[in-house]
Amino acid sequence: MTERPRRRLRVLLAKLGMDTHTVGITVIGHALREAGMEVIFTGLKQTPEMVVAAAIQEDVDVVGISTLSAGHTRSLPKLAHLLEEAGAGDKLLLAGGVIPEEDKPLLHDAGVDAMFTMGTDTRDIVRYLEEWWARRQAAEEVA
Amino acid sequence: MGIAADVLAGKAAAGARAITWLDDRDPRGAEVIRHIFPHTGHAHVVGITGPPGAGKSTLTDTLVAELRSRGRTVGVVAIDPSSPFTGGAILGDRVRMARHTLDPGVFIRSIGTRGAAGGLSRSTHDACLVLDAMGFDVVLVETVGVGQDEIDVVNLAHTTIIVGVPGLGDEVQAVKAGILEAGEIFVVNKADRDGYDATVSQFELMLHLREQSRPAEPWRPPLLRAVASAGEGAREIVDAIVAHRVHLDETGAFALRSGRREREQVLALLRDKLAREAIAQAGDSILAEVEARRLDPYSAVEQLAGQVR
Numbered sequence: 054m055t056e057r058p059r060r061r062l063r064v065l066l067a068k069l070g071m072d073t074h075t076v077g078i079t080v081i082g083h084a085l086r087e088a089g090m091e092v093i094f095t096g097l098k099q100t101p102e103m104v105v106a107a108a109i110q111e112d113v114d115v116v117g118i119s120t121l122s123a124g125h126t127r128s129l130p131k132l133a134h135l136l137e138e139a140g141a142g143d144k145l146l147l148a149g150g151v152i153p154e155e156d157k158p159l160l161h162d163a164g165v166d167a168m169f170t171m172g173t174d175t176r177d178i179v180r181y182l183e184e185w186w187a188r189r190q191a192a193e194e195v196a
Numbered sequence: 197m198g199i200a201a202d203v204l205a206g207k208a209a210a211g212a213r214a215i216t217w218l219d220d221r222d223p224r225g226a227e228v229i230r231h232i233f234p235h236t237g238h239a240h241v242v243g244i245t246g247p248p249g250a251g252k253s254t255l256t257d258t259l260v261a262e263l264r265s266r267g268r269t270v271g272v273v274a275i276d277p278s279s280p281f282t283g284g285a286i287l288g289d290r291v292r293m294a295r296h297t298l299d300p301g302v303f304i305r306s307i308g309t310r311g312a313a314g315g316l317s318r319s320t321h322d323a324c325l326v327l328d329a330m331g332f333d334v335v336l337v338e339t340v341g342v343g344q345d346e347i348d349v350v351n352l353a354h355t356t357i358i359v360g361v362p363g364l365g366d367e368v369q370a371v372k373a374g375i376l377e378a379g380e381i382f383v384v385n386k387a388d389r390d391g392y393d394a395t396v397s398q399f400e401l402m403l404h405l406r407e408q409s410r411p412a413e414p415w416r417p418p419l420l421r422a423v424a425s426a427g428e429g430a431r432e433i434v435d436a437i438v439a440h441r442v443h444l445d446e447t448g449a450f451a452l453r454s455g456r457r458e459r460e461q462v463l464a465l466l467r468d469k470l471a472r473e474a475i476a477q478a479g480d481s482i483l484a485e486v487e488a489r490r491l492d493p494y495s496a497v498e499q500l501a502g503q504v505r
Contacts, residue, residue, distance in 0.1 A: 060220050061283065061310075086284035093306050096291035103297045107290065110303055112212035140209060 062186050065113040067095040067104045069132070072122035077150060077171075081117070084175035088183070101132035105139050114189070115145040115182065126156055133164030145185060149173070199224075200231030206330045208303060215305055218322040229322060232329035237454050239271070239328035240441050241335045243349035245315060246359030248341025251385040251424050253292040255359060256338050258422075258430040259437075260296050263334055266434065269301040271327030271335040275316055278308035285309075289338060303327060314348035315339035321352055321461055334437075350378040351460060354453050355440045357381045357433065360399060362391035377406060380417050381436045383429065387421040396421075415443055470504055477503040 064085055066078050075097070082092045095107045108116050116136070118129060129148055136142055148160065149169040157168055169178055202210030217225035244252050244259075253274065260270050274289035285308035296302040305327075307317045316339060327335045339349045350356050358379035363386075382403065384395050399419055407416065418436050422429025444450035475483070482499050485491035491499075 060216075060222075063216075082286055086279060086286050087282055089279075089282040089284045091278075091285045091287060091306075091308050094286065094288040094291050095297070096294045099294070103294065106208075106297050107304075109209050110212050110305055111290075112209075112216040 060190065062090045062115065062182065063093065063111060063113040064090050064115040064117055064182070065093045065095060065104070065108050065111055066117045066119065067099045067107070068097050068119050069099055069101065069104070069128045070120065070122055070124045071098060072120075073097055074121045077121070078117075078119040081119075081149065081175055081178060084179060085182070088179045090182070101128055101135050104132055105135045105141065108136070108144060109139060109141055113144065114186070115147060117147045117149065120148060120150040120152065122151075125150075125152060126159060129160055129165055130163035137164065145182075147178075149178075200228045203228060203232055203326060203329050204235055208300075211303065211326050211330045212305065214326045215307075215319070215323045218326070219307060219310070219317065219319040221319075225322065229325060232325065236325050236328040237451075239324070239332055239335045240355065240437075240450075241324050241328075241337060241353045242437055243337045243339065243353030243356040244359060245339040245342050245349050245356065245379075246385075247361075247364060249364070250341070250359040250361045252338050252341075252359055253289045255383065255385055255422060255424040255430075255433075256289070256336055257293045257296070258424050258427050259336060259433060260293060260302055261427070262430040262434045264296070264299065264301060268333040269331065270296075270303075271324075271330070271332035272302070272304040272338065273320055273323045273327070273335065274304065274306050274338045275320065275340050276306065276308060277340050278310045280311070283310065303330065303332065309340060315342045316348045316352065318464075321457065324352070347378055352457060354444055354450060355380050355437055357383055357437075359383045359385050360395060361386045362389045362395040380415060380440050381433065382417055382419045383422050383433060384419070385422045385424050385429075387429070388423050388426075392421075414447065415440065470501075474500040474503045 066082050068078060082094060085092050093111050093113060095104065104116060118132065125148065133146055136144060136146065146164060146166050147169065148165050150171065152168050152170050160168065167181060199210050199214055203214050214225060214228045217228065244256055246252055256272060260272065263270050272293065276285055276287045276289060278285040287306035287308060290304050290306055293304055296304065305323060307319060307323060309317050312318045320337060324335050324337065337349060337353060356379045382399055384392065384399060403417060403419060420429060420432050420436060422433065478500055482491065482496050486493055486496045
């Protein structure tokens with residue numbers, strides 16, 4: 054039997070910029086752990102460059118960014134661009150926190166795959182990731 | 197094979213992917229090891245262990261900084277516990293090492309224990325081999341917080357650092373069995389705290405007893421102080437790491453330990469493979485018999501072992 058063992062989903066959670074509110078990202082981290090995922094925290098005040106380097110070293114499948122201060126319209130597109138440039142564009146890029154409705158199309162076009170704003174049920178995030186992961190693994194199986 | 201060549205060329209993405217495969221027990225991981233193994237055996241593997249809250253991650257961060265200032269490249273494998281219920285894990289060790297993220301001479305990888313006891317994951321040794329093949333001079337392995345006898349890191353590393361802190365009550369008790377007999381460098385971290393003198397006295401006593409019981413042991417483990425959060429003590433600890441490496445080279449113990457570690461790895465992989473094959477051949481029926489108490493475990497093993505002969 055040469056069945057490929059089921060991979061465990063690895064998720065990097067980071068905060069970009071200067072805000073230091075960690076409650077949201079901590080709650081999400083624990084919810085993902087409860088769902089059987091491996092969650093890597095990188096800490097506060099990360100630059101897009103640091104997130105890319107950590108995502109590559111940790112070989113995560115998903116990069117989740119919590120943003121609660123302004124600046125996301127610059128930092129998130131930059132992060133998406135750097136991931137692409139580093140050959141890591143296949144990683145799922147998520148953003149959460151405070152994202153005004155009018156910014157969403159711009160961020161989506163820039164490469165942010167999904168956005169979960171304040172008040173999102175953590176179970177919805179888990180479900181989204183599980184469904185994405187199932188599709189990704191099925192695609193790898195075929196490849 | 198592309199990935200293996202890239203690992204040998206020191207490419208971060210390739211090394212990272214190889215470690216994922218090995219951690220997931222993907223057969224492609226074994227293929228990478230097959231290619232890189234002849235190029236390994238050079239990195240100095242240093243284990244860092246101690247009770248939870250001893251400041252292992254912060255100490256690791258300061259050791260990376262000190263090693264980098266001496267021109268050494270450093271790989272870090274940081275282990276945190278996986279949930280025994282969900283298999284998930286929060287891996288937070290690299291938060292304390294964030295300042296090294298953009299240094300190309302540093303590679304940090306977080307790994308969950310994934311059900312392994314002993315303070316390491318099953319994949320830790322393989323991760324060290326990958327970092328070795330990538331060309332890192334030193335590989336630091338930070339274990340999960342250990343209890344009484346999680347000494348797997350001692351068998352894995354060339355040099356093991358035991359970290360204690362004041363104020364955990366009977367924390368020497370917590371690290372005594374096995375660990376205290378095995379470490380090569382002892383550090384009392386958070387030395388600016390109350391209870392430092394008492395903790396040092398306890399360590400001194402233990403080390404004295406160890407010396408008495410092993411008078412022929414050529415390496416005398418140093419007992420060092422550190423305040424890792426302030427960067428204090430890193431220079432002395434790295435001096436001790438370097439001194440121990442010299443000692444290992446002079447006595448021939450470096451190659452001896454590396455070789456013994458590979459022997460252990462073969463036996464561990466063999467146990468794994470034979471067990472999986474036996475179960476695959478026999479199906480679940482023998483295990484079910486034991487579960488229903490109609491068959492005893494020893495007889496079950498005889499029957500299962502018969503399946504792979």
